[in-house]
Amino acid sequence: MAAYDIVIRNGKVADGTGKTLFAADVAVKGDRIASIDSPGTLRGDNEIDAKGKVVAPGFIDVHTHDDTALIDNPTMAMKASQGVTTVVCGNCGVSAAPYLRPDVGHWMSLIIKKKENLSKDFAEFAGKVEAAKPAINGAFLIGHGTLRINMMGDDLNREATQAEIARMRGLLDQSLEQGAIGMSSGLFYAVSSAASTAEVAEVAQPLGKWGGVYTAHMRDEGDHILKAMEETFEIGRRAHAEVIVSHHKCSGRSNFGRMAETLPKFTEAMKKQQIAFDVYPYIAGSTILRTDMLERADKVLITWSDKMPGMSGRDLADIAKDMGVSMKEAGERIQPAGAIYFMMDEKDVQAAMSHPGAMIGSDGIPFDAHPHPRLWGTFPRVLGHYSRDLKLFPLEDAVRRMTSYSAQRFHLTGRGQIERGYYADICVFDPATVIDTATFEKPTTPAAGIDTVLCNGAIAWRDGKPGGGRAGRALNRRQMQDEAKA
Numbered sequence: 001m002a003a004y005d006i007v008i009r010n011g012k013v014a015d016g017t018g019k020t021l022f023a024a025d026v027a028v029k030g031d032r033i034a035s036i037d038s039p040g041t042l043r044g045d046n047e048i049d050a051k052g053k054v055v056a057p058g059f060i061d062v063h064t065h066d067d068t069a070l071i072d073n074p075t076m077a078m079k080a081s082q083g084v085t086t087v088v089c090g091n092c093g094v095s096a097a098p099y100l101r102p103d104v105g106h107w108m109s110l111i112i113k114k115k116e117n118l119s120k121d122f123a124e125f126a127g128k129v130e131a132a133k134p135a136i137n138g139a140f141l142i143g144h145g146t147l148r149i150n151m152m153g154d155d156l157n158r159e160a161t162q163a164e165i166a167r168m169r170g171l172l173d174q175s176l177e178q179g180a181i182g183m184s185s186g187l188f189y190a191v192s193s194a195a196s197t198a199e200v201a202e203v204a205q206p207l208g209k210w211g212g213v214y215t216a217h218m219r220d221e222g223d224h225i226l227k228a229m230e231e232t233f234e235i236g237r238r239a240h241a242e243v244i245v246s247h248h249k250c251s252g253r254s255n256f257g258r259m260a261e262t263l264p265k266f267t268e269a270m271k272k273q274q275i276a277f278d279v280y281p282y283i284a285g286s287t288i289l290r291t292d293m294l295e296r297a298d299k300v301l302i303t304w305s306d307k308m309p310g311m312s313g314r315d316l317a318d319i320a321k322d323m324g325v326s327m328k329e330a331g332e333r334i335q336p337a338g339a340i341y342f343m344m345d346e347k348d349v350q351a352a353m354s355h356p357g358a359m360i361g362s363d364g365i366p367f368d369a370h371p372h373p374r375l376w377g378t379f380p381r382v383l384g385h386y387s388r389d390l391k392l393f394p395l396e397d398a399v400r401r402m403t404s405y406s407a408q409r410f411h412l413t414g415r416g417q418i419e420r421g422y423y424a425d426i427c428v429f430d431p432a433t434v435i436d437t438a439t440f441e442k443p444t445t446p447a448a449g450i451d452t453v454l455c456n457g458a459i460a461w462r463d464g465k466p467g468g469g470r471a472g473r474a475l476n477r478r479q480m481q482d483e484a485k486a
């Protein structure tokens, strides 16, 4: 009998730390990386030939809304096909737990399609994820917007009272105790925009006690972005929490080029407190359709419309022409809806991605009828388009920004590196051919060049289709902290 379950032979290892590629065999036993040794020296029951390929840690998608996609679509093809082995869920202030109301409601329905997937406490939700046996891991943030809805009902256009803040804080504390990894806020959105800086900082207090992170879809990503950054950093300081700014962008033509202001501000602030940010590799963003956002976008595509499903995938300008009305009026007529906004400068996107504080997150929205292509394309696009073709950064650094750096920032112990004893989350890809194929016209096609993806030692993706491995877990912050100490 061979010593190992799986040996990935003859590949070049990008170990996730940024270290130069080196030739090695990588052996897996159970759910761990058991050995890394000279090419041709290791034997396994299952040997995967990686000649000409790169063996990297599985990618960590730090910005997702996949909370319940892990339950509804447990093969997680849209992520496993990119080499992703862990998704950080619950971003932008919306999470599937803890949720106390009987109805799903509009805000929650943006990312959650089935009522039975919502849970009143985090432990129950984590149990549902594990019961679904997803192919990849999930780690979970608690949404401040979700906490608000729990405690304030529909009366959201005001700051929370001290009593409401105390109850939200209690729910966050309980969730963190049960294993959630932090809290997210989305002050940009109507459910939370009336919240003051003090409200968020007060609710976030348990983060300091438990070592949870604070992620922020900031109040403003356009004209007032610098002020919004200050607010975000202040909340982190007041809660004694590490800060991660979500999907950093300078939105709208009048703000093109302003990474020249925001990035130095990050650099300065990073000297004083722990701050990082995530970026997706596209000049278009996607969220709900808001007619007040139309003028800052060069082009708007519809991702879904409950009232008029046929509008999905269409340009709002064409819809307006057909209706014989303004874009704003057309937008109102198809509400509620989602949209893609072309509103960023390519040079800004590249500058953000290359900054020392940047890691990669897709911000893909899993249930959209015609999603932004980032849902299926983010990680191969960084590797193929930005690293290989544009030479924005070396392959080793691209991998680092998707693996070890992300694991460090979110405290995902034992993941994000090809290292003996680490979990066997591995992506084997062809550096010559890896590329996203999902486009704004055809957004749900699997990337090219992703060969084999292992999660906890099981094959999650292989030869262009799900590999049958369903070994993903709901990562538990307390368990990871214990492992970090051991």
Ligand SMILES: [Zn+2]
Pocket (backbone or CB within 6 Å): 091, 092, 186, 217, 246, 247
């Ligand atoms: Zn967001």
